[in-house]
Amino acid sequence: MTRLTHDPVGKSVLRVDAHDKVTGAAQFADDIQFGPGLFYGRLVRSPVAHAIIRSIDVSQALAMPGVRAVVSGCEMTARIGLYLVDRPIFAGDRVRYVGEPLAGVVASTEDVAQRAAELVRVEYEELPAVFDPEEAMQPSAPLLHPDLGKYKVAGFIFPEPGTNVSEHFRLRKGDVEAAWRRCAYVEEGTFRLPQIQHVPIEPHVAVSLWEASGQVTLWTCSQSPFSQRDLIAQSLGIPHGDLRVVSPYVGGGFGGKAGVSMEACAVVLAQAVKGHPVKVRMTREEEFVCTTVRQSLVARLKVGCDCEGNLLAMEVIYLFGGGAYNDYGVNIVRAAGYSCTGPYDIPNVKGDAYCIYTNQPIGSAMRGFGMPEIHWGIEQVMDQLALRAHLDPADFRRRNCVRTDDTIVTGMRMPPVNLTACIDKATQAVSWGKQEAASASHKKRGKGLAIMWKAPAMPPNPGSAAIVRFQEDGTVHVSIGAQDLGQGAFTVMAQIAAQTLGVPFEWVRVSVPVDTRYSPYEWQTVASRITWSTGNAVRAAAGDARRQILETVAEHWGENIRDLDIKEGRVISYRSEEELPLWDLVVYGLPNPGYEGWMGGPIVGQGRFMPSYVTNLDPETGQGTRAVVHYSVGAQAVDLEVDCETGQIEILKIASVYDVGKAINPDLVRTQIEGGAVHGLSSAYEALRFDSHGRAVNASLVDYRIASAVDCPKRIYGDFVETPLEDGPWGARGVGEHVMVPTAPAVANALYDALGVRFSDLPLSAEKVYMALHAASQRGEARQAT
Amino acid sequence: MSRQAISLTVNGAPERLEVESSLTLLQMLRERLALIGTKNGCEAGECGACTVLMDGEPVNACLVLAVEAEGCEVLTVEGLAPSGQLSALQTAFSEHNAVQCGFCTPGMLISAYALLKRNAHPTELEIREALVGNLCRCTGYVRIVEAVQAAAGESALS
Numbered sequence: 001m002t003r004l005t006h007d008p009v010g011k012s013v014l015r016v017d018a019h020d021k022v023t024g025a026a027q028f029a030d031d032i033q034f035g036p037g038l039f040y041g042r043l044v045r046s047p048v049a050h051a052i053i054r055s056i057d058v059s060q061a062l063a064m065p066g067v068r069a070v071v072s073g074c075e076m077t078a079r080i081g082l083y084l085v086d087r088p089i090f091a092g093d094r095v096r097y098v099g100e101p102l103a104g105v106v107a108s109t110e111d112v113a114q115r116a117a118e119l120v121r122v123e124y125e126e127l128p129a130v131f132d133p134e135e136a137m138q139p140s141a142p143l144l145h146p147d148l149g150k151y152k153v154a155g156f157i158f159p160e161p162g163t164n165v166s167e168h169f170r171l172r173k174g175d176v177e178a179a180w181r182r183c184a185y186v187e188e189g190t191f192r193l194p195q196i197q198h199v200p201i202e203p204h205v206a207v208s209l210w211e212a213s214g215q216v217t218l219w220t221c222s223q224s225p226f227s228q229r230d231l232i233a234q235s236l237g238i239p240h241g242d243l244r245v246v247s248p249y250v251g252g253g254f255g256g257k258a259g260v261s262m263e264a265c266a267v268v269l270a271q272a273v274k275g276h277p278v279k280v281r282m283t284r285e286e287e288f289v290c291t292t293v294r295q296s297l298v299a300r301l302k303v304g305c306d307c308e309g310n311l312l313a314m315e316v317i318y319l320f321g322g323g324a325y326n327d328y329g330v331n332i333v334r335a336a337g338y339s340c341t342g343p344y345d346i347p348n349v350k351g352d353a354y355c356i357y358t359n360q361p362i363g364s365a366m367r368g369f370g371m372p373e374i375h376w377g378i379e380q381v382m383d384q385l386a387l388r389a390h391l392d393p394a395d396f397r398r399r400n401c402v403r404t405d406d407t408i409v410t411g412m413r414m415p416p417v418n419l420t421a422c423i424d425k426a427t428q429a430v431s432w433g434k435q436e437a438a439s440a441s442h443k444k445r446g447k448g449l450a451i452m453w454k455a456p457a458m459p460p461n462p463g464s465a466a467i468v469r470f471q472e473d474g475t476v477h478v479s480i481g482a483q484d485l486g487q488g489a490f491t492v493m494a495q496i497a498a499q500t501l502g503v504p505f506e507w508v509r510v511s512v513p514v515d516t517r518y519s520p521y522e523w524q525t526v527a528s529r530i531t532w533s534t535g536n537a538v539r540a541a542a543g544d545a546r547r548q549i550l551e552t553v554a555e556h557w558g559e560n561i562r563d564l565d566i567k568e569g570r571v572i573s574y575r576s577e578e579e580l581p582l583w584d585l586v587v588y589g590l591p592n593p594g595y596e597g598w599m600g601g602p603i604v605g606q607g608r609f610m611p612s613y614v615t616n617l618d619p620e621t622g623q624g625t626r627a628v629v630h631y632s633v634g635a636q637a638v639d640l641e642v643d644c645e646t647g648q649i650e651i652l653k654i655a656s657v658y659d660v661g662k663a664i665n666p667d668l669v670r671t672q673i674e675g676g677a678v679h680g681l682s683s684a685y686e687a688l689r690f691d692s693h694g695r696a697v698n699a700s701l702v703d704y705r706i707a708s709a710v711d712c713p714k715r716i717y718g719d720f721v722e723t724p725l726e727d728g729p730w731g732a733r734g735v736g737e738h739v740m741v742p743t744a745p746a747v748a749n750a751l752y753d754a755l756g757v758r759f760s761d762l763p764l765s766a767e768k769v770y771m772a773l774h775a776a777s778q779r780g781e782a783r784q785a786t
Numbered sequence: 787m788s789r790q791a792i793s794l795t796v797n798g799a800p801e802r803l804e805v806e807s808s809l810t811l812l813q814m815l816r817e818r819l820a821l822i823g824t825k826n827g828c829e830a831g832e833c834g835a836c837t838v839l840m841d842g843e844p845v846n847a848c849l850v851l852a853v854e855a856e857g858c859e860v861l862t863v864e865g866l867a868p869s870g871q872l873s874a875l876q877t878a879f880s881e882h883n884a885v886q887c888g889f890c891t892p893g894m895l896i897s898a899y900a901l902l903k904r905n906a907h908p909t910e911l912e913i914r915e916a917l918v919g920n921l922c923r924c925t926g927y928v929r930i931v932e933a934v935q936a937a938a939g940e941s942a943l944s
Contacts, residue, residue, distance in 0.1 A: 014880060014881065014883070015880070015883065015885065017885075017888065018879070018880035018883075018885050019872070019880065020888075021885045021888030021891050022863075022872065022876040022879045022880055022885060022891060022895065023823070023863065023864070023866070023867055023872070023876065024821075024822070024823020024824070024862065024863035024864045024892045025823070026888050027822070028825070028889065030822075030825075030826060031816075031822035033820065033822075198923075199923055200887070200889070200923055201825070201827045201833055201835055201887070201889045201890045201921060201922065201923055202825070202827065202835075202887070202889040203826075203827065203828075249887070249888060249889075250887060251825070251887050251888070251889030252886075252887040252889060252923050252924055253887075254923070283829065284827070284828040284829070284830060284832070284833075485886075485887055486885075486886030486887030486888065486924045487886065488886075667883055668883065671883045671886065671925065671928075671929060674925065674926040674928040674929070675886065675924050675925045675926040675928075676926075677926060678925075678926030678927065678928075679923065679926070700828075700830065700832060701828055701830070701832035701833055701921065702830075702832055706921060706923060707926075707927075708917075708918045708919075708921060708927075709913075709914040709915075709917040709918050709920070709922075709927045709930070709931065710914045710915060710918050712914075712926060712927050712928070716926065716928055
């Protein structure tokens with residue numbers, strides 16, 4: 001018999017999806033069976049980075065036996081986008097990156113579709129292309145979007161028509177110029193990051209069906225079924241009520257399955273063969289360059305402090321390489337703009353963040369949403385400044401980091417956090433300050449620290465809804481539109497429902513898959529917002545159900561509702577000591593005395609949550625009452641060794657500590673921290689590489705390596721502190737993305753500690769470390785082995 | 787395209803099918819036998835999501851032609867708990883939170899199963915090396931290694 005878990009919030013209950021996932025029963029999008037009526041789609045992609053499309057000839061493809069339809073951007077001109085509607089579903093007049101889809105073929109098999117796609121003839125008039133955000137900023141640079149001024153755009157995004165700038169966020173606080181004169185120490189640096197990819201193990205898959213009735217269904221691996229419905233419905237003119245998005249389990253998202261990438265192509269292809277479902281799946285190569293990637297960044301930073309080490313001024317310029325379309329990426333840049341200082345209290349700040357079109361894959365959401373990118377430079381320049389001011393880098397951060405109730409860089413009051421406690425725990429875990437010997441004479445050892453902050457970056461009013469329904473035996477169905485990408489959302493929502501209702505955790509089922517026809521609304525499973533936002537909605541829905549139960553029983557017993565409670569699945573009275581199991585009433589209600597009629601009925605609770613307090617920011621200064629809902633903060637310390645003969649870095653220990661407000665499921669928090677530390681470490685070695693024509697040269701898992709089981713730190717110490725958030729369920733806030741934000745700069749700071757060499761550009765590699773070490777030693781700069 | 791009749795055993799059950807010569811073992815398992823537990827992550831033998839056992843040896847099913855499996859015994863994730871009772875390895879994956887998104891899990895379980903069959907008490911390094919062909923983007927491998935160690939401590943293949 002299963003042991004029952006009562007009051008599960010704060011307990012490490014096991015995942016509700018584990019059984020399905022260890023038996024192979026868990027259904028992912030490519031696993032859904034559609035029978036012999038299923039057709040397949042393949043996309044025709046541009047081989048050039050920037051060109052005018054002169055013509056698209058599909059006649060040969062159409063003539064191929066087995067081909068059912070061909071759709072091209074010449075006749076299908078709809079655009080799509082979340083914050084900036086700049087992206088055609090199929091390019092028709094111009095292509096802007098290698099791999100851009102401009103047509104699609106539907107055929108009876110995937111093989112025929114592929115061969116027919118190769119027969120689509122396209123005539124291009126090539127244009128000069130630009131791949132570097134700094135070059136793309138120049139007035140002489142080729143213009144990617146001459147129509148930028150005509151695109152529909154969200155009110156808080158500021159494109160600059162006539163240029164390649166799709167967003168410019170300005171932050172102005174205090175008087176930077178005056179403050180430089182008061183600084184005793186100033187440090188500057190330029191830091192660069194390449195485009196990298198999410199590399200979920202499950203590639204994107206979408207299946208769509210248009211029925212003759214006008215009903216349209218999209219089955220796909222999605223972090224955002226509702227946002228996809230909204231964007232595709234708007235783009236194609238489908239009533240929202242007639243478009244259904246079903247998303248089974250998602251085989252890793254990391255932001256890459258947020259918004260719309262290739263899914264709209266499947267819907268458009270299915271429209272051409274009504275009555276037949278059409279499946280489009282990405283090859284691994286397409287996954288790398290034709291879905292979305294993380295933006296590249298050039299960051300210029302200058303920061304200064306007084307003689308005691310108090311930060312006085314900071315000036316930053318962030319040039320994000322947004323790729324060919326910035327429909328989602330503009331908001332990453334906005335987030336980088338309003339959080340541009342990192343987690344520091346600095347009285348004088350000047351920040352400019354630009355999103356810049358380049359002829360590269362589409363930059364979009366990726367775990368951390370701008371924060372891993374900007375912290376790479378911030379946390380190194382802060383380290384330099386601390387050392388320049390003769391301060392221990394940990395003490396320097398304790399002195400300057402943001403605290404509860406600080407007025408932060410946008411003028412907002414800092415919600416409750418305890419970053420210094422995170423620093424303390426992380427540094428203790430690596431015996432910070434203790435010089436330790438390397439394991440061999442040709443190795444050098446170093447320790448580094450980085451801290452971080454991140455706010456959920458989203459529109460001011462993203463909503464969550466939940467429904468809680470009881471079954472006859474007292475078991476509970478929780479319906480949500482939030483998705484489990486592996487982070488454990490379904491488990492945490494079941495815990496929140498059980499705790500609120502007073503039923504055992506094992507009685508709760510989460511209704512899956514997420515299906516916009518049956519699931520209540522959820523904006524998107526992004527921004528580490530689900531535990532907080534959906535958690536609040538589930539808590540409200542369960543509270544609504546609980547109220548209905550107690551009202552019925554209070555009437556039945558003739559008691560005051562205040563004397564009643566639900567414990568372990570039974571309604572109890574603290575006054576009369578009466579008891580009633582929930583299964584006696586949650587569907588059939590309760591009889592009146594003498595069975596003179598009945599009261600109550602099926603218990604269905606509903607709840608919702610939407611932040612109501614986020615305000616506009618001044619477009620000239622970035623100042624406002626409340627820029628964001630809240631921040632999560634954390635610290636990461638690294639202890640490593642470098643083999644000076646090979647440049648190989650060995651991570652001895654990563655200690656990673658975050659303020660999660662409240663750990664609803666402590667072990668799931670730790671698994672996020674562990675996975676995030678390795679993801680962050682892996683990302684420091686990753687880069688999409690392109691030839692001079694903008695063609696990716698390493699779009700495979702052999703040439704673009706991600707961390708394998710042997711590439712991991714020897715030890716990962718994951719921990720958390722709990723400073724309750726004012727409006728989180730039991731004080732909880734998100735942690736899923738934060739855990740990879742400070743990893744790369746913590747490694748860089750540890751490398752500096754070990755070698756006396758700064759690495760300002762990612763990716764790292766053993767070769768780069770080796771070359772830099774030997775260049776420095778020839779200059780006599782590198783530190784002697786200890 | 788030529789077709790060929792093949793006979794093989796899948797998860798203990800005899801199967802006889804007619805397959806195109808170009809069909810991969812992965813396609814046969816997923817599309818002909820509806821054994822969708824084995825995943826398609828790259829179709830190039832790089833990610834390990836399609837790992838199955840062929841006569842006891844782990845292979846990337848995307849790199850094996852179905853016709854090559856003639857006469858073989860194939861084991862997929864669905865075969866690890868034939869009676870519905872989870873194996874020690876599956877239980878350990880569940881209890882150690884070695885599962886996040888779950889897409890690599892079937893292949894990971896098969897590689898770990900093969901390891902424990904040839905080495906009942908592997909060291910941590912041996913576990914990591916045995917799993918090097920199975921990529922996971924979620925877990926950082928920490929709990930997967932712990933789960934395999936825990937399962938090895940019990941009667942691993944029960």
